[in-house]
Amino acid sequence: MMLTTVPENPPIARPIDHILLDGAPDAPALDGRSGLHSYAELELCVGRLAAWLAGFGLPPGARVASWIAKGPVAALMPLAAPRAGLVHVPVNPLLKHAQVAHILFDSGARLLIGTESRIATLGAEDIPPDCATHREDDAACAMTGGEAIPPSDAAPDDLAAILYTSGSTGRPKGVMLSHANLWLGAAAVADYLRMGPDDRTLCVLPFSFDYGQNQLFSTWKAGGCVYPLDYLTPRDVMKLVDRRDITTLAGVPPLWVQLVELDWPVEVAAKLRRLTNSGGALTRPLVARMRALFPQADLYPMYGLTEAFRSTYLPPALVDSHPDSMGSAIPFAEILVVRPDGSVAGDDEPGELVHCGPLVAQGYWRDPERTAERFRPAPPASTYGGMAVWSGDTVRRDGQGLLYFVGRDDAMxxxxxxxxxxxxxxxxxxxxxxxxxxxxxxxxxxxxxxxxxxxxxxxxxxxxxxxxxxxxxxxxxxxxxxxxxxxxxxxxxxxxxxxxxxxxxxxxxxxxx
Structure with missing residues (x-):
């Protein structure tokens, strides 16, 4: 039995900067310390920010890096840069000058937008000679007035972003993501999470991660509202859930460990409709505590790769009966468990997880050797064909088609x-x-x-x-x-x-x- 969800009529991918166009113009799209912004207001801000970026006269496809905390600029840069014909390179705010310098030089960034304090930590040797630096405040100011660039006509396969992720050896490598990768990823997650216009997502994960960035895109695809938060303590998360009537919260296991230790008022915990987890498996005791604390919320354990965005999820109805499972393929993903010879493994037979389909990234930026190691032709059994991501992770598939993690082959x-x-x-x-x-x-x-x-x-x-x-x-x-x-x-x-x-x-x- 193979594990696959290949739709008969997959939606046509649109440029990622179109993601706000389908939301109700007057509906809330972004909330936070800077105030509440509607879809129409946010779309105008994207156009103005894109016009400001285009004003630097960079060639099409030039890389623009951002090293900033969460806020309107951080939320809109992933849309504004590709609208201006540029490629966005978000940098994790937690990184320090050595890692930032590597990303800037490796990506060939021509522009760095950062907070003044962060830019001050970089020496001349940390910034490429042809890379200009600008303050986040300048970008924020550009969003408040001036001309706006209309939505782009980018092709689905055009490069939209480079997200840097660590490898088992060497420096972080840049994963190349197209407009189609980002658009279909948003559509897939919004679909299986059953999100709608009345949802409010608390964005606590960094936007430099694919999982964190999709908090924005999937919510906007569903017409909902996002609230970015750089939290200091887990209690800050609980307070915001209460104050902003948050319905959706994405996290990683260590955050859930801290959150379940808090004394949640029953009425506050009841506001959460769905909890999603990736970045590591949830333990059985932690699942039990989360289910007891948030009985009204659907829990979605997930498994993903930056190289293919998201691969599997476990439906909430199966969490109690199969708490150790990674679930099955998300929409638009074809997941195969294969033997070393490329043939499909049998039920309960360990094999390598191979991800096929339109969510597969375009490879590693300027790194053909490592690209060839991870991105290889899909196994013969694949319906999609083309290039696939060979994860290096060993999994097994049971008779019901549910996957279980066995081990990681690399040293990450x-x-x-x-x-x-x-x-x-x-x-x-x-x-x-x-x-x-x-x-x-x-x-x-x-x-x-x-x-x-x-x-x-x-x-x-x-x-x-x-x-x-x-x-x-x-x-x-x-x-x-x-x-x-x-x-x-x-x-x-x-x-x-x-x-x-x-x-x-x-x-x-x-x-x-």
Whole structure:
């Protein structure tokens, strides 16, 4: 039995900057500290922001990066940049200058829009010579007046955005997303979440993530209203749910762990109609607590890849009976479980998850080698054909067509919903004098899913220097929970570090005693 949802008549993808056009003109579309904006007002703001961007005279397809906190500019840049014929590159506000510099140089950004304080952290060496910088305040001002560019006539396959995601080795890589990728992703999620014009989504996830950005697009596709929030504490989330009558909340497991620890008034919890989760699996105890705390809300566990947006979801009706399942394919996605030879695996037989269909991205920006590793021709059994994303994740499919996660083939660390590259941490550590080698591992953590454990081959007195370096160079979510100095690392016959043996020794020291 294959797992697939290939529609007979899939909708025609439109340019992503058209997403606001179908909303009722006077209906609320964006709420927040800057006030309430209707669909008509927001559409005008997109046109004005696009005109401001076009005024810089950049060539079509030039990359425009934004490094800003949540607000109207952050919410509309994903629409305004492609309307101006440019490609948007959102940068996670939590990143620091080294990661930001890599993204700017790798993407070839010609323009960086950032908050004044963030731009001040960048040195001349962190910004490409032909990349101009402008304050977020200037962009916000441009949205308040002046001419507006009309909706674009972009083709479905035109590049609209580059989202940077960490890989198991090396620096973050840019995933190229087309207008069709973004439009159909919004349509698919709005459909299976059963969203409508009366929904209000609290956007707590960063817009630099595909999951976070889709909070906006799927809500607008359904005609609802979004409320962006940079929260400081989980209690801030609960307060906003109450004040703004929030119906929809997307989160990652560590956030849900914190939210279920709060004392939610019954009438406030009842305002939530749907909860969505991705970025890591929900544990059975956490599912039980969420179901007890929010009995009126539908819970949607989901699995996704930035390279193919979203792959599967578990319908709320199956959460109680199948809490460990990843669910089945979302609309417009074809999901196959295949053997190493490309044939479809049998029921309950482990195989690699392969995602086919129009949600598959266009590859990694300026990285044909890594693109060829992950984006390959679809298996012969595919209905869609074309290029597919070979996830590297091992899953199994039961007799009902439901998927279950088995293991991750790469070395990525997933902590608090973030995909962390061990190599980035290791490179920062070995830059410290006295550190010969470094290995970063993900270790189980009840709150984070995984925490970072860093081993260094160095003397013990070097540990404080490494801690200081990592705090200065890496965002908080990459900071190790512990740093252990070891006199030597185990080696394989080729002389390379034996990461498997090292991990086993660190996680199970009693077995090696």
């Amino acid at each position: 660390i997933k902590s608090a919903g973030n995909r962390i590259s061990p190599t980035e941490i290791e490179e920062a550590a070995v830059a410290v004098e006295g550190v010969s080698e470094a290995v970063a591992l993900g270790v189980p953590d009840d709150r984070l899913g995984q925490a970072v454990l860093l081993m260094i081959r160095a003397a013990q007195d070097v540990v404080p220097l490494v801690e200081a370096r990592l705090k200065a160079e890496l965002p908080n979510f990459m900071h190790p929970r512990a740093i252990r100095a070891l006199p030597s690392f185990p080696r394989n016959p080729n002389g390379k570090i034996d990461r498997v043996a090292l991990a086993h020794a660190q996680l199970h020291p009693e077995q090696d005693a």
